[in-house]
Amino acid sequence: MEFVPATSRLLAANRAAAAFYAAQLRQVPAARRYLRERGIEAAAGSWWQPGFAPATWTAVLDRLTGLGFTPEELLAAGLVRRSRTGRLIDYLRQRVVFPIHDQRGNVIGFTGRDLSGRTDAPKYLNTPTTTIYHKGEALFGLSLQLAHRRRRDRRPIRVFVVEGAADAIAVHRMVHDHAPEQLLPVALCGIVLTEHHLRLLRKAIGPTASLSLLLDGDDAGRDAFERWLPLLRTWAGPVDIATLPDGTDPAELLVRHGPEQALRIVLGARRPAQLARLDRILDRLDLGALDLSEPETRVRVWRAITPCFRDDPTRGADLADLAGSRLGLPLGDVMTGVVNEIA
Template sequence: MISQNTIDTVFETARVEEVIGDFVQLKRAGSNLKGLSPFSDEKSPSFMVSPVKQIWKDFSSGKGGNAVTFVMEHEHFSFPEAIRYLAKKYNIEIEETVQTNEDIAQANEKESMYLVSEFAQKFFQSTLLNTDEGKAIGLSYFKERGFSQETIKKFGLGYSPETWDALTKEALDQGYKLEYLEKVGLTIVREDGGHLDRFKGRVMFPIQSMSGRVLGFGGRILTNEKKAAKYLNSPESDIYHKSKVLYGIYHAKQAIAKQDNCYLCEGYTDVIQMHQAGIESVVSSSGTALTTDQIRLINRLTKNITVLFDGDAAGLRASIRGIDLILEEGMNVKVCTFPDGEDPDSFARKTPYDELLRYLNENAMDFIQFKASLLMKEAKNDPIKKADLIRDMVSSISKIPDRIKREIYIQECSRIMDISEEVLFNTLAQLLQKDISEALKKNKQEQKAFEVHKTEEIGVKTKVDVLYELERKIIEILLLYGNVEEDFEDYVFKATPEGELKEEKEINRYKVYQRIYLSLQEDEVELANPVFREIYNTIINHFNTAEKFEVEHYLMMLSPELAQEVTTILMNDEKATLHNWEAQQIFVKQKEQTISQYVTETILTLRWYLVNRIIEEIKTSISREMDADNSENLSLVMDYSKLISNFSSKLGRVMSRY
């Protein structure tokens, strides 16, 4: 097990904006950072990071927390996995405590699959670098491709021996279980109980997640064996879904976010060669058709994609269909083709970095220009084919969600194809109307399934839970201002020279948490909501025992459920910055300007609500027992009503009943 000292060091070192910045493109929003949610499909940013508080909140999915919880949520890591990941990122040495048999038994299945995959990657690389067969076949192949030793190690490249069970035998000898070797697809178990390696006599390309964990493998055969597939990939598993993974994303993510552009190519060697040449913001779909999930993976880091095509790629027209998928996600697409006979791998191998970068910049063209130049060769002087080409281009434009961009592209298409904008806009309108009709039809079908539920809910009016909101507000105040010292008004009864008691105002200085604690103690009030009650008790205890209140340390003490609620409360306070009110000439009053008033109003409102609830309960009791002597109850109602009047005058406003 990981020692507590290591865990504390990770929490103290990890910066939430740096950790999340590896996965999400963040932009400054006042004192905070914002970006697109990595947990949902959204077009407008509702994901917020607070560097000051070292927390994050995703308003679209409701998730939130600190740097560790982000890694756990995003990569589906356990707590120890997240700590190990962050320790590796910040070069923190992990101290281990002795694991018991029970600890080992509790390792979950998914973690076991990751461990088996990581073992396989090390085995394949060791075979490549340290065996005669690996050096003679695998290493010589990579050297012929121009890959340096540093690149081979960086991408974890390897070689699977030309024997039937080399990996499986070594894994079993090392204590790894056959069931996990089979589940990740490294081992094939026969019906007779025998087993053999899936990969045999191939150079191996490990496929990694965005966080660097090994998910699966691609293996390329080096012989001309006709019965064997040239490339063989790991099968789908609980940790490997090829439609949701991009090869090279782990090594490219920082460069993509920094350069605000991603180069997309087709093969493993394209990615590796481009990366080695200095173009690090490059990924590939690993030979599979581009999927929406893969595009969204890039969309978290940048809005800009440059698709790289071979100069003589077969079926190029079929390949560019992926462009429409990219456009549908609201992204900007450029296309760059290489000279005839060249692909990203071969071109990058022989081209110096400066020339390569210049070529990419000068030859990347807008998707409209690319489609026109490509398809006009087919259309030539055939008016029917030209009409089909124009319709194809307008169809691509219709996929763009942004109306302004659509109009600009229509104008560009009109100029390139020498056709009136009016005709193009009419065609666009027809396509959009068709898409809308299909969407409405689909929506109508989906609504039928919920019709009964909808009928039950008609006429049901949502009622605000006032007590919940007030208790939540108290927690928010404690989290935001608990340690702040403020002057508060106290009202005390003092005897006059005539012996009468008169209420007088005094100004006393308290820390906010002390004021709230004393007020609730005075009224003998305990928060009704169990979650808020537990958070309240932990906060008060933390203020009383710690020298200063630090959110990141406080969150470490909480259960995941409580930490989620605390993060939500904290980041809701920041949410207004997402809307950029000032730019719209709307100036939001900052609570920091009148903290004592804010605290006092909240406490008085809670008192007013609780007293009013007591009055209502007494009235209900009176109505049930009309024949009984209710004089005592009526007297109580009058006394409590005076209290409400007192609260109202202190608040300086007339309060309508809830």
């Protein structure tokens, strides 16, 4: 029968590993430099508790077995793995690590950013699936920020979903008490947005909070939200997309512009989801090669853009204005074409 450690032992092992990693960070200049270059050096020693997984093969294994944890418990916690030779080695090595917490504040796993520079090493690596950690059901930073926010703060909440732990901390550093909303940045843990994530947010902050996807200014970031749109339509509150300038991410904005200006850029980049979707559709149509005087071409365009109007009818005028501007057509022509398609 397979050995299954008690949940309490897995949580204790992760808690001990987080403390070990945090202590290692103080001894590694390259790891502290990474945090500084991302604008989040202040996170060291804070409740974010970033750390460093040493490059040696068995640093966390040796430390935690010395504290009384068994190899089987560390395997079950995802802190170690078996090598091809069958030897136990640390799962995370030579990485800046950020603890991932459950809604009770327990450390359930880690996300690690490679500092080795090896071409065969993934840039980011997350704890494997365990009985206490499922990356499709975890959001980095959510429980920490809810635990540390002021209870009497009655401002509405806006959740920013970002792509990585460093970006979540960077956005948190941009936030100030005078913002009209409580901004709550959370990061996905190496996976796409899932219904489990939205369910977690509904339970933690309510179903009608504003939701913003903050996407990196690269092709992957620009394409990601389109895959998530069917899921995002299940969110009851307002949803928008913030696509950052080409080649930038939140941490880079923080370093380059400072907290206040970086926050203005982030907030200014937000657009309603269907407007951003319409822009992407029009980009793909290659408008410069289209002859819109041909009826068949216009029909093809109306068919391509109509889903945006159908999915957000309250923004019909804004969508038509954007489409008309990009197509060089009168607003009435756009509305007529779309209405005919919907009918």
